[in-house]
Amino acid sequence: MTSTNSHEDTSAASSPEPHTTCELVDRRYGTEFAGPLAEGTETIDLQLRHRSVRKFLPAEVTDAQLELIIAAAQSGSQSSNLQVWSVVAVRDQARKERISKALGGHPYIENCSVFLVWTADFNRNSRIVEAKHGTDVDSVGYLENTLVSFVDSGIAGQNALLAAESLGLGGVFVGSVRNNPLEVATELKLPEYVFPVVGLAIGVPDPTERASTKPRLPQRAVLHHEEYDAEAWESASAEYEEHLAEYYADYGRENYSWAFTLNRRIGSVEGMHGRHRIREWLAAQGFDSE
Numbered sequence: 001m002t003s004t005n006s007h008e009d010t011s012a013a014s015s016p017e018p019h020t021t022c023e024l025v026d027r028r029y030g031t032e033f034a035g036p037l038a039e040g041t042e043t044i045d046l047q048l049r050h051r052s053v054r055k056f057l058p059a060e061v062t063d064a065q066l067e068l069i070i071a072a073a074q075s076g077s078q079s080s081n082l083q084v085w086s087v088v089a090v091r092d093q094a095r096k097e098r099i100s101k102a103l104g105g106h107p108y109i110e111n112c113s114v115f116l117v118w119t120a121d122f123n124r125n126s127r128i129v130e131a132k133h134g135t136d137v138d139s140v141g142y143l144e145n146t147l148v149s150f151v152d153s154g155i156a157g158q159n160a161l162l163a164a165e166s167l168g169l170g171g172v173f174v175g176s177v178r179n180n181p182l183e184v185a186t187e188l189k190l191p192e193y194v195f196p197v198v199g200l201a202i203g204v205p206d207p208t209e210r211a212s213t214k215p216r217l218p219q220r221a222v223l224h225h226e227e228y229d230a231e232a233w234e235s236a237s238a239e240y241e242e243h244l245a246e247y248y249a250d251y252g253r254e255n256y257s258w259a260f261t262l263n264r265r266i267g268s269v270e271g272m273h274g275r276h277r278i279r280e281w282l283a284a285q286g287f288d289s290e
């Protein structure tokens, strides 16, 4: 099914909430999109509407919804069809609170309906190989396999979040599970060869949350044709600073700087919140990452 991508839809233009694909694309970039756009679809509109949800109503994500979300997650592509991820669904309030505390305290973990912990999982496949072929697995420890399991977990997680959003739910990824992955592993009883990659807090969005669709970099910064343009970021990032600062100003946060945020996150090892020790933590779960 397609949806209109016309800039001329005046009824939508008078509304603060974008309705057409074109308006959704404009909002995604925080400015009118210059290039030609193909006809939109409901799927693309849903993707364009994405925002992280960190404030939830005290309402349940049902087991039936969860099972549909996981079916969507499992429908994602899988490297060599290895299916090297598992997900632990945490609903127990005390357990959510313990996990939150271990990660430094996050209300969105405590208040979500279900906290999904996506794990890289070579345990299942290793045991199958050992049981069926009687051989020890040799290659799990290589970095390539660590990357495979992390990439596939991310693909599955994004499919899950999009599925949840299509059901009227919302959520936020929680990379902080890697701030303290061994405590998360203990809490969830993760065996050898299973490592927490990312959390996903899901619930019914609280409409009072003050957030909207966060603008992204101008497309020319990320889309290169034929060859990588190493200068493309310069004017694009300057423009982006303005769009993102406007977005945050709308929510009362003045003088926001993306470059400042980048510096805080990648400018020094402190910005990694302890995750510079990830090789050691991976090894503790069997991922030697050689």
Ligand SMILES: Cc1cc2nc3c(=O)[nH]c(=O)nc-3n(C[C@H](O)[C@H](O)[C@H](O)COP(=O)(O)O)c2cc1C
Residues within 6 Å of the ligand: 050, 051, 052, 053, 054, 172, 173, 174, 175, 176, 177, 198, 212, 213, 214
């Ligand atoms: C892998 C991953 C980990 C993330 N971890 C966190 C997190 O620990 N805490 C948080 O509040 N948001 C987290 N986020 C959400 C991002 O901050 C968010 O996606 C980004 O700021 C863009 O905003 P949007 O999702 O609303 O468009 C994470 C996102 C991803 C993809």
